[in-house]
Amino acid sequence: MAATPDTADMEEPTARQQAVLDAVLSLMVEEGDQLTMTAVARRASCSKETLYKWFGDRDGLLAATVRWQAARVRAGRYDRPTLDIGTLRDSLKGFAATWLAVISSPTSIALNRLAIGHAASRKSNLGGIVLENGRFAIGERLRPVLEAGREAGLLAFEDSETAFRSFFGLVGRDVQIRLLLGDSLTLGPDEIARDAARATDQFLTLYGRADTSTNVLSAPEA
Known part of the structure; x- marks a missing residue:
């Protein structure tokens, strides 16, 4: 019998997306409430268009960031x-x-x-x-x-x-x-x-x- 994971299968962010999410977390520590899509794009070396394509909007990006942080708890x-x-x-x-x-x-x-x-x-x-x-x-x-x-x-x-x-x-x-x-x-x-x-x-x-x-x-x- 195969081992059972601790959570249901979830789509794992790509390595590039993980880098973006880590950039969001770093900016939150440094800038707090001043987090913007422009700042994230600059820190992660990607375009805002890419961010909107991957995450939808700022709330979508924040939700993905929280999920990424919480995924470390297993x-x-x-x-x-x-x-x-x-x-x-x-x-x-x-x-x-x-x-x-x-x-x-x-x-x-x-x-x-x-x-x-x-x-x-x-x-x-x-x-x-x-x-x-x-x-x-x-x-x-x-x-x-x-x-x-x-x-x-x-x-x-x-x-x-x-x-x-x-x-x-x-x-x-x-x-x-x-x-x-x-x-x-x-x-x-x-x-x-x-x-x-x-x-x-x-x-x-x-x-x-x-x-x-x-x-x-x-x-x-x-």
Whole structure:
């Protein structure tokens, strides 16, 4: 049986399009609300006509950028019919680690600050774009992993959205709000790995089947 991806097949941006999306993220960090199609075209060394052809308009470009950033958050691959608690734990831990790495990056902080400002002022639909292509899309990406765990008898929950929100809270804690408010919090790879493992063990303590989870869960790392 082939391994199951953590998300449905999605059209991957070409290398050239990825360069454009990375240029958008860089400009958001540098210029914030002053992002324009002209600036993106100049930074990415392409024409505005090409941008409109690929992404439609500014909102389309922003939506693609958010999807590209959120695509870095993955739960890995797993064999659904033979899923065991060790593989489930590794998938959840991998998801947690990539999400923490993404939300603590300067590009995500700049993007989310901009989206919050636009949502408050109703200046644009950037807040809705970030919700739809960021938080909600990430939730849908992890849902199959959680449901596979339930089908395998490893997890016990009634509603996958509620289970996801619990996991999301355990992973994120107060990290994102502190970063958005300017706290000089720094998350290095080792700390991210420890936090991801701790959140995963806490989640499996809450939702793991007692007859399976207690055999593999390690004590939360200090």
